[in-house]
Amino acid sequence: MIQELDNERKLIEECKKGNINAFEAIYRHFQQPLYSYAMRVLEQREDAEDAIQMTFLKLYRGIKKFKYNAKFSTYLFRILINVCYDIIAKRKYHESEDLHALKITNDQSNDMHLHLDKSIKNLPQRMRECFILYAVEGFPQGEIANMMQLSIGSVKAHVFQAKQKLRTQLSDYFDEVQDDM
Amino acid sequence: MICKKYEQHGLGQLNEEQFREHLAICSQCQALVREDNKIMAMAEKVNQNLIIPDLWPDIERALLHKKKVKVYPLYRNWILRVAAVLILAVSLTLYLSNREESTHTMILSQAALQKVEKTEREHMNAINQLEQAAREQLSQIDVEIASLYRTKIETIDAQIERCKAALEENPANTHIRKYLLAALIDKKETLNELIIYAEQEVE
Numbered sequence: 001m002i003q004e005l006d007n008e009r010k011l012i013e014e015c016k017k018g019n020i021n022a023f024e025a026i027y028r029h030f031q032q033p034l035y036s037y038a039m040r041v042l043e044q045r046e047d048a049e050d051a052i053q054m055t056f057l058k059l060y061r062g063i064k065k066f067k068y069n070a071k072f073s074t075y076l077f078r079i080l081i082n083v084c085y086d087i088i089a090k091r092k093y094h095e096s097e098d099l100h101a102l103k104i105t106n107d108q109s110n111d112m113h114l115h116l117d118k119s120i121k122n123l124p125q126r127m128r129e130c131f132i133l134y135a136v137e138g139f140p141q142g143e144i145a146n147m148m149q150l151s152i153g154s155v156k157a158h159v160f161q162a163k164q165k166l167r168t169q170l171s172d173y174f175d176e177v178q179d180d181m
Numbered sequence: 182m183i184c185k186k187y188e189q190h191g192l193g194q195l196n197e198e199q200f201r202e203h204l205a206i207c208s209q210c211q212a213l214v215r216e217d218n219k220i221m222a223m224a225e226k227v228n229q230n231l232i233i234p235d236l237w238p239d240i241e242r243a244l245l246h247k248k249k250v251k252v253y254p255l256y257r258n259w260i261l262r263v264a265a266v267l268i269l270a271v272s273l274t275l276y277l278s279n280r281e282e283s284t285h286t287m288i289l290s291q292a293a294l295q296k297v298e299k300t301e302r303e304h305m306n307a308i309n310q311l312e313q314a315a316r317e318q319l320s321q322i323d324v325e326i327a328s329l330y331r332t333k334i335e336t337i338d339a340q341i342e343r344c345k346a347a348l349e350e351n352p353a354n355t356h357i358r359k360y361l362l363a364a365l366i367d368k369k370e371t372l373n374e375l376i377i378y379a380e381q382e383v384e
Binding site: 018020023024027028031032035036039045049052053056057060061112113116117120131136152153156157159160163164166167170 | 221244
């Protein structure tokens with residue numbers, strides 16, 4: 001779950017003045033969920049890095065228009081989501097290298113996460129995006145609806161269907177591994 | 182076949198309380214919810230081994246470049262000032278080609294002329310000093326911006342030369358003196374602006 005930014009309003013006002021340190025504070029706060037989302041959606045490290053950079057450039061350009069009528073995290077992720085769509089639209093399909101970025105050790109718990117990551121990757125795009133934002137990044141479904149400009153019903157449906165698909169794909173794995181959660 | 186209540190709850194058609202009541206008596210839904218919870222718990226931990234690169238240096242560089250390139254207020258200001266200089270040049274040209282002598286309104290007195298010439302000399306001295314400083318700065322700023330400044334200064338210089346040439350025939354002409362003064366002030370301000378901009382770049 002993403003924590004609220006400390007002194008969010010003050011930080012945003014500093015960003016509006018063009019204070020680069022304020023942008024850095026925002027980057028540091030959101031870097032993990034931003035990168036995690038971009039990697040899982042784009043499946044390419046370079047594209048994910050470009051997406052984050054583009055997101056901050058667009059944020060820099062557009063922050064003066066932010067009027068506090070949505071949560072800042074929603075606003076930021078909406079930019080990232082749209083940037084990811086642009087990147088996907090522009091590129092041809094490449095072999096995914098995400099698993100190399102994510103795998104660290106060979107222990108069983110990590111294999112489980114790797115398996116889940118593979119399964120998430122196989123979800124249809126919208127479903128994958130909704131599931132990542134809900135289950136991995138911890139955003140409430142209402143906020144996801146705002147970010148992705150979908151109805152909350154659509155988000156609920158995507159998350160529900162994602163869980164069903166993942167349950168099927170992970171069912172064998174669940175049978176093999178003892179439940180230690 | 183999945184329990185309908187589980188599906189309704191998942192799609193938001195059944196509220197939490199209603200689903201909780203059903204859950205108490207439906208073993209299928211209990212199993213489904215257990216598996217959902219496992220998936221959610223795994224998903225929450227899926228980032229724990231994710232290596233996050235520090236992208237800030239690249240982002241910072243890009244933002245600073247954007248800040249530097251965001252010269253459109255400067256550029257817009259520049260455009261307006263070039264427009265002002267061109268309007269002056271056109272006005273001067275029209276005046277010089279259409280003038281009818283009306284000596285008593287257009288000629289400066291000797292005292293006034295001396296005063297005006299003194300002011301012009303002061304501006305020229307300031308301009309000479311600023312030009313020396315600006316010459317060094319031009320090489321340090323973005324090539325495109327430097328080119329814009331050079332073009333603007335050349336336009337103003339051309340205006341100054343036309344005024345000076347016209348004043349050789351009519352040294353006490355008020356209008357020409359005004360145009361010359363306006364051009365000198367504009368050149369001084371442009372050189373100042375260039376120096377300040379270049380200093381900010383270096384910072």
